[in-house]
Amino acid sequence: MTEAVRIRPEQFPLTRECPFSPPEEYRGLRDEAPIAKVRLVDDKWAWAITRHEDVRAVLSDPRFSADRTHPDFPMLTRGGRLRQEGDEKPLISMDAPEHGPARRAVLGEFTVRRMEALRPRIQEIVDERIDAMLAGPRPADLVRELSLPVPSLVICELLGVPYTDHEFFQAHTTTMISRMSSAEDRQKAFEAVQSYLRDLIVVKEGDAGEEDLLGRQILKGREDGTYRREALVAMAFLLLLAGHETTANMISLGTIALLENPDQLALVKADPSKTLSAVEELLRYFTIVDAATARRATEDVELGGVTIRAGEGVLALGFAANRDPEAFENPDDLDVERGARHHVAFGFGAHQCLGQNLARMELQIVVDTLFRRVPELALAQPVEELLFKDEAAIYGVHSLPVTW
């Protein structure tokens, strides 16, 4: 089991052959070598972890570091790390004891109650976007009309970023997360967004108010003497990136999956209270940030009969874990009534997605509202012809023609 396993194309990350299924190798790895050495794009090696239980164990074990700035951290894209002179570690790269206080400083903004308070505004945004789509020509591109604008508007409003600049972010974030982008283009896009946010935060420093997250963080940091501009730039960058690309892709993919599984869609339509479990199931079913949960061992760790040595990289593969039959019966079936809440689509452990309850709420509102208001919604192009984001770190679909 400790021997290196050779797999197609011998380089991680692997791509999906079917848009709804994990790479075929995941099943083989999980069955035969659940903790296996695999080769990464930069020819270094890392341990691929494919069982649900092991993935949760790795992600909740402080001996595995999340510090992406470390040279031994497993790389999933060519061309090195995105860095700018003097920039700060984002929350996702921090380990204890730095991580806890930094996360708690912003966590109050993302509690279940705070998210619930946003519900009426999110509902309004979703209704406005559906109105606009219905008033326009058929077929419409759901990505452009609904999937992207909804989370984009929500995160811009929450942060206090002018929505008029959203096209700038969308263009740059797409470049940043695409594995097809050149290293130079990714670095340029990264720096452009960083300096935009820095300028915005400098303006807000002069007139910091309670009405948006950035303003509140400035005031709070000044009050307790912890305010640092660059730390807030890093935080804003992370929230904006995560807020743009993840929920948007889940809205599109979730819509496709429900339309392709009419029996499951009928269950949701008949009983809107099932939307809650349907959203969890869609999150599990797609696991759009499969390999984002990489780690580096900081000491020797025994896991499932294997010794992972200090310094070695680990890929806790969420998509493999979320299709583990030990954790989910008939894992390849979409079952909106499945109790799927123990999925790891938002990760697990100290770094579990900060915005998960915002994402859940946006998805619930969209699923509910879209199929209630547009019950005749249908794909205007066969699934086989859709262009999926096989090359991106966050899985999704480039466009989604729909009609009604």
Place this chain on the structure above:
Amino acid sequence: MKITADVGRCVGAGQCVLTEPALFDQSEDDGTVIVLVDEPEGVLLDHAREAVRVCPSQAISLSG
């Protein structure tokens, strides 16, 4: 069965509140867990078990 919460481990994901708001709340300030009912019974006990299962930082446990 008694619910114990380790606020030091809690990462404020809010999974316990989503599972059963009658048993758990989050601090307004830093999002960490607040236990509302120490010794749940009946269906609430089942929900407490589910909350323990989905908690990402293993900050809540049931004992006794």
